[in-house]
Amino acid sequence: MDETEIPEDHPRYASLVTRHRIEAGVEQGITSKQGLIAQGRGEAFDYLLGERTLPSADAAARAAAATLLLAERPVISVNGNVAALAPSETVELAAAVDADLEVNLFNHTDERVRRIADHLRDHGASEVKGLAGDGEIPGLDHARGVVDADGIEAADVVVVPLEDGDRAAALDAMGKTEIVVDLNPGSRSPRTADVPILDNLLRAVPNVTTHARDLAGAPPDELEAIVDAFDADAALDAAEAAIREGSFASPDE
Numbered sequence: 001m002d003e004t005e006i007p008e009d010h011p012r013y014a015s016l017v018t019r020h021r022i023e024a025g026v027e028q029g030i031t032s033k034q035g036l037i038a039q040g041r042g043e044a045f046d047y048l049l050g051e052r053t054l055p056s057a058d059a060a061a062r063a064a065a066a067t068l069l070l071a072e073r074p075v076i077s078v079n080g081n082v083a084a085l086a087p088s089e090t091v092e093l094a095a096a097v098d099a100d101l102e103v104n105l106f107n108h109t110d111e112r113v114r115r116i117a118d119h120l121r122d123h124g125a126s127e128v129k130g131l132a133g134d135g136e137i138p139g140l141d142h143a144r145g146v147v148d149a150d151g152i153e154a155a156d157v158v159v160v161p162l163e164d165g166d167r168a169a170a171l172d173a174m175g176k177t178e179i180v181v182d183l184n185p186g187s188r189s190p191r192t193a194d195v196p197i198l199d200n201l202l203r204a205v206p207n208v209t210t211h212a213r214d215l216a217g218a219p220p221d222e223l224e225a226i227v228d229a230f231d232a233d234a235a236l237d238a239a240e241a242a243i244r245e246g247s248f249a250s251p252d253e
């Protein structure tokens, strides 16, 4: 069955589509095999969170949009899971906030960087960084620390969806403002982030774009007020509380 054959009224439609995209990503050499495992972990947390955008995650998405609109050199980091799951949505977000796209991989291979860059171009990206690899994130071994000097290395704000904890910490140590999308409130990456969005990437990325379009043209002091009012710890706590309360999404699975 391919993605178009999944019946839209299936109770687990979104989850099945997601699995298909990740599977196809592996087949196309875009997503790593570890990406399948990461997806499984994410899916479990999404289930526990009720497969919905919490009000606190929506507030985080708005704070992320304001942060990106205020940024001087924003960069969206794209890995194998992001490229497989939401290529068009990620390209649209970059356009909405005038950010660069940079392929940046945990399990780095030049071949996969090239394939992901091509995939993003096929989905409308005009320029994709990550191919030069002439910069570094200090404190990581070479392969994990490779970035572009005029991309992530020079960025003031970095969106790192589904990032591993060590790299999130190393980017934080470089003084970057980090926006992390991750469904696990216990994971180090959202705990390191200035703006943790505890939501599925598939919902979070278009939601940030919607907020960015809504806020486009807003004066800087209004954007700064949104950023200042956002409480990262409260967002983490709200996601944990939602999991503990257990309003699971799909009793009819």
Ligand code: PTJ
Binding pocket: 031, 032, 034, 035, 036, 037, 038, 039, 040, 041, 042, 043, 045, 079, 080, 081, 085, 104, 105, 106, 107, 108, 162, 163, 164, 165, 181, 182, 183, 184, 187, 199, 200, 201, 202
């Ligand atoms: O393509 P590469 O080489 O850069 O590798 C990418 C992965 C994601 C495989 C790599 O960064 C990795 O191993 O990540 P982790 O350490 O497994 O962390 C992934 C995090 O993303 C976990 O906390 C998951 O809960 C979360 N996650 C998985 N799928 C989603 C998600 N969060 C939001 N939306 C999802 N769809």
